[in-house]
Amino acid sequence: MSVTERLRELGIELPEAPAPVGSYLPALESGGLLFLSGVIPFREGMLVAEGTVGRDVDIGRARDAARQAVLNALAIVERAVGLERVVRCVRLNGYVASDPGFHDQPAVLDAASELLKEVFGDKGLHTRTAVGVAALPRNAPIEIDLVFELR
Secondary structure, X not given: OOHHHHHHHHOOOOOOOOOOOOOOOXXXXXXXXXXXXXXXXXXXXXXXXXXXXXXXXXXXXXXXXXXXXXXXXXXXXXXXXXXXXXXXXXXXXXXXXXXXXXXXXXXXXXXXXXXXXXXXXXXXXXEEEEEEEOOOHHXXXXXXXXXXXXX
């Protein structure tokens, strides 16, 4: 089954790929890999949540933000090279704007990892970091970057 068919089966419609908010490329293909710049959880031009997880954003909203960031990332992949070229997801780096007492970054980023597994099956399994940070661009609670292997 193609990735496009799988998305349709899951009832997922990709958003418009977000434009860069600075001087960088959203995606760069090199050596058979596609590297994505940091992706934050915009939906229709607005962040789905703002602030620090554990203070302003609860874990459920943070998980929703992580899923939205993955949807945005997939839209970037589709525009850059086409989702059908993806062989597998290799790496997900996840950053969670965290209150000093919040230590459940992996649970937040599991939502991103689970969506990649839903879309790509076993080829969506990846290595990952889950890092708590003081702040992220635009006051986003989540930022992810990904590396995909391409055919």
